[in-house]
């Protein structure tokens with residue numbers, strides 16, 4: 360059974376989420392503060408997905424996200440944002456979140472997002488044989504790692520999936536929609552903008568000059584391509 364950490368300080372919203380996740384077949388762990396969430400993760404290192412509310416009494420969800428991500432690249436992280444926090448979404452993704460859901464959300468939407476992240480994590484771990492070499496990069500599909508000039512580049516699961524997709528389709532222009540379908544899944548409810556945010560973050564990690572990318576290049580009005 361997949362384990363989901365629910366960090367939400369408002370008890371009624373938290374129990375609403377928990378009831379619906381249990382109904383959908385997930386095991387849940389609850390936290391009402393950022394500190395509690397980090398403590399719960401220390402006690403339960405096998406949590407698959409963390410849902411992080413942004414507005415918390417002791418800290419904010421982005422800081423919790425950053426701290427979780429610093430020690431755990433595998434966990435899926437979904438931010439729970441309010442409608443007025445449009446800019447925060449981008450900040451959240453830059454600190455290592457995989458996705459965000461805007462309040463108020465339906466139980467169906469939330470479970471679809473969690474399902475998509477879980478499928479991606481398990482499905483892709485099973486594929487994976489060997490290596491893809493694109494000097495100075497080496498992608499190891501067995502342990503899902505990327506090296507640049509022999510040095511490990513720390514990637515989230517989503518970032519890794521994007522790099523693998525591009526390397527497997529080197530030289531081919533991929534539209535934002537294709538990238539969204541391949542990495543987030545066809546059932547994904549979110550906006551295509553999430554692709555741009557992840558690409559921007561990836562460029563910071565892999566390009567020599569992120570403002571003048573040589574590897575993950577832009578195909579204007581369409582999408583992105585691996586290589587010039």
Ligand code: CA
Nearest residue numbers: 368412414415
């Ligand atoms: Ca809150």
